[in-house]
Amino acid sequence: MDWINNFVGGLTAGQQFALFSLLKVVIVIFGAVLPIVAYAVLVERKVSAFIQDRVGPNRSAPFFVKYLPVVGPFLVRLGIFQPLADGLKFILKEDFTPSHVRKVYFWIAPAIAMVPAMLALAVIPFGSTLGNQKMVIADLNVGILYTFGIVSLGVYGLVLAGYASNSKFSFLGGIRSSAQMISYEIAMGMSVIPLFMLVGDLNLSKVIEYQAGTTLGFIPNWLVFKQPIAFVIFLVAAFAETNRLPFDLPEAETELVGGYHTEYSSMKFALFFLGEYTAMVAASAMMVVLFFGGWTLPFAGLDHPAATFIMGFAHIGIFVAKMLALMVVFIWVRWMLPRFRYDQLMDLGWRRFVPLALANIVLTAVVLWAQNAK
Amino acid sequence: MIVKRAKLSFWERLYVPALLGGLQVTWKHFRRTLFGGKAVTMEYPEQKWVVPEGYRGAPYLVRDQTGDTKCVSCQLCEFVCPPKAIKIIPPGPAGQPADRANAEKMPREFEINMLRCIFCGFCQEVCPEEAIFLQRDYSLTGLSRGEMIYDKEKLLALGGTHAGVQKWKDKLDEAKEQETFPVKG
Numbered sequence: 192m193d194w195i196n197n198f199v200g201g202l203t204a205g206q207q208f209a210l211f212s213l214l215k216v217v218i219v220i221f222g223a224v225l226p227i228v229a230y231a232v233l234v235e236r237k238v239s240a241f242i243q244d245r246v247g248p249n250r251s252a253p254f255f256v257k258y259l260p261v262v263g264p265f266l267v268r269l270g271i272f273q274p275l276a277d278g279l280k281f282i283l284k285e286d287f288t289p290s291h292v293r294k295v296y297f298w299i300a301p302a303i304a305m306v307p308a309m310l311a312l313a314v315i316p317f318g319s320t321l322g323n324q325k326m327v328i329a330d331l332n333v334g335i336l337y338t339f340g341i342v343s344l345g346v347y348g349l350v351l352a353g354y355a356s357n358s359k360f361s362f363l364g365g366i367r368s369s370a371q372m373i374s375y376e377i378a379m380g381m382s383v384i385p386l387f388m389l390v391g392d393l394n395l396s397k398v399i400e401y402q403a404g405t406t407l408g409f410i411p412n413w414l415v416f417k418q419p420i421a422f423v424i425f426l427v428a429a430f431a432e433t434n435r436l437p438f439d440l441p442e443a444e445t446e447l448v449g450g451y452h453t454e455y456s457s458m459k460f461a462l463f464f465l466g467e468y469t470a471m472v473a474a475s476a477m478m479v480v481l482f483f484g485g486w487t488l489p490f491a492g493l494d495h496p497a498a499t500f501i502m503g504f505a506h507i508g509i510f511v512a513k514m515l516a517l518m519v520v521f522i523w524v525r526w527m528l529p530r531f532r533y534d535q536l537m538d539l540g541w542r543r544f545v546p547l548a549l550a551n552i553v554l555t556a557v558v559l560w561a562q563n564a565k
Numbered sequence: 566m567i568v569k570r571a572k573l574s575f576w577e578r579l580y581v582p583a584l585l586g587g588l589q590v591t592w593k594h595f596r597r598t599l600f601g602g603k604a605v606t607m608e609y610p611e612q613k614w615v616v617p618e619g620y621r622g623a624p625y626l627v628r629d630q631t632g633d634t635k636c637v638s639c640q641l642c643e644f645v646c647p648p649k650a651i652k653i654i655p656p657g658p659a660g661q662p663a664d665r666a667n668a669e670k671m672p673r674e675f676e677i678n679m680l681r682c683i684f685c686g687f688c689q690e691v692c693p694e695e696a697i698f699l700q701r702d703y704s705l706t707g708l709s710r711g712e713m714i715y716d717k718e719k720l721l722a723l724g725g726t727h728a729g730v731q732k733w734k735d736k737l738d739e740a741k742e743q744e745t746f747p748v749k750g
């Protein structure tokens with residue numbers, strides 16, 4: 192440990208910042224997000240299998256499994272190795288570019304779909320502190336604005352894919368996604384305004400601080416209890432933003448073959464796929480931060496920034512656990528509701544949620560004003 | 566036809582009943598499958614579907630009740646087979662005599678290419694000797710095309726004995742009955 196301390200101590204503040212930011216990016220993206228995405232796919236397949244009375248993936252077994260006596264077959268049955276096989280398959284598949292596509296856009300669209308979802312994670316505080324490092328990649332004081340700015344870029348990937356593919360299905364998918372994502376962006380953006388009116392700061396770390404502690408001794412101070420309407424709007428809008436059922440119109444298989452990614456194969460398709468799940472991770476993480484108290488738990492002193500490494504890891508664990516629970520909600524809802532018709536989707540977005548969000552803002556403002564007037 | 570749409574109540578328009586109903590149904594199935602082990606999936610190589618009696622699977626040659634080859638190499642099945650899956654080599658004039666005393670000949674070689682066979686059952690229907698039957702095997706596998714051409718020995722081994730209608734035994738009994746007088750009805 193000494194040489195690490197000496198090495199870090201020898202750096203200037205700027206160099207330290209760069210080093211730790213890089214470390215955090217690498218660890219968060221490759222150590223956490225990509226594995227979570229891979230296994231979210233597995234969980235999705237397993238959960239959907241159980242809901243549909245099936246067994247789900249239970250066959251993929253790498254060669255070393257036969258040396259593990261009881262655990263091996265059990266893991267195989269759980270499908271633990273399925274994501275590895277899937278990944279391998281995606282890499283080895285032929286990367287086919289149809290002759291009728293617009294090549295340049297066709298190639299960059301998957302990247303544009305994937306990157307914003309990852310960038311959105313940068314401002315999420317996924318833990319309190321480890322040592323003297325804050326567990327957030329970029330502690331921006333305009334955190335939420337950054338998120339909304341970046342997330343709305345995600346739609347370009349889909350629109351571009353739809354345009355570049357030069358096929359009817361992709362095109363329709365692209366058009367649908369643009370209308371849908373832009374509409375719900377508005378409801379989503381307005382739904383969180385009351386939160387920041389309560390908190391009084393746009394920095395997401397401050398939002399978490401605000402949610403520490405309890406009311407009446409047992410209800411956590413989480414914003415989901417103070418702003419349930421905002422939460423409902425945000426949740427529904429998150430489904431629409433991530434193209435998840437019941438709002439998966441851009442890729443409605445029954446209508447559009449594959450939607451915007453009809454013409455894609457191999458790793459390029461995988462990027463769309465990963466992008467969708469990364470967006471799910473980002474949306475879940477965002478909801479944890481905004482509505483479920485981030486890395487805090489209102490007991491055992493877990494709602495103060497950690498002083499020790501163990502507490503620091505505990506906070507990260509709490510955050511990940513909350514996030515995974517929300518991911519399961521995302522996955523589960525897929526099997527609960529049928530897909531919305533397009534006009535119903537638009538109706539819900541513009542004529543229900545936008546006015547509701549506005550009313551919520553006004554209501555919160557009035558309540559705050561009344562409280563301050565006393 | 567115009568479908569009358571029922572007016573939804575306020576409660577229903579909030580999607581709450583739909584959500585609760587969806588949750589109830591999905592949870593019921595999830596619980597049943599995960600904890601009750603009620604998955605409908607049949608995990609194929611370990612569990613196999615037992616086909617019902619009379620299923621038309623792979624055609625095999627059968628032996629009669631005394632263990633003799635029933636086929637008399639008439640080649641009708643070869644002729645009728647739509648995809649030409651059957652290939653019969655007759656014994657020829659100097660060939661091996663039939664197993665059965667009351668048959669003239671039997672095939673020297675009898676091959677069914679299971680990759681071509683469409684399990685139509687025409688061979689079974691056309692056979693005058695009731696020597697070939699579609700049986701209950703439905704999953705035929707092999708590592709090469711050659712392996713999927715079943716020869717006479719294999720077909721006879723797989724086919725077993727057909728103890729149902731014993732055509733020639735009945736004929737023989739009938740013929741014997743003709744010998745005595747008065748002929749029984």
Ligand code: SF4
Nearest residue numbers: 646682683685686688
């Ligand atoms: S079942 Fe039909 S296809 Fe198969 S061998 Fe008999 S006649 Fe030919």
Ligand code: SF4
Nearest residue numbers: 636637639640642692
């Ligand atoms: S199986 Fe039947 S139809 Fe075919 S050659 Fe033999 S006796 Fe004739």
